[in-house]
Amino acid sequence: MNQTFTVQGMTCGHCERSVTNAIKQIDPEAEVRIDRPQNRVEVHSSQSREKIAAAIREEGYAVAG
Template identity: 35%
Template sequence: MISIEVKDMTCGHCEATLRKVIAAVDASAAVKVDLSARRLQIESDEDPVQFLDAVRAAGYSPAAVGTVTANAGEAKEKRGCCCR
């Protein structure tokens, strides 16, 4: 299980966007979203860093919970959701 905290995930639009970027990395990944805790839980055999990079590329600020390295490929530009 890969657990990623996304503090700037604030609404259903953010959730939908992040589900799409996770699916782009692994279409068969099982994703649980806890919007109130601002956390993604991903069940996948893919490299966890790929998910962090994908979330970051979508304009969000992910932080790995656990053993994943969270600083791979820092985003240069912040985009993100329409409500931030």
């Protein structure tokens, strides 16, 4: 299932990798696309929206939408 999140606080490539790795820890098969200028993270995953958002928040980023 495709899901889109607005993630605040991503300022560099390291931030993108941190968010991607957090998602891949709960779903190694997830496809993650990040548009940093738009603060958008698109995820194709079988995991619930809540689990993905929680994984991103645990990395220290604010998640909306």
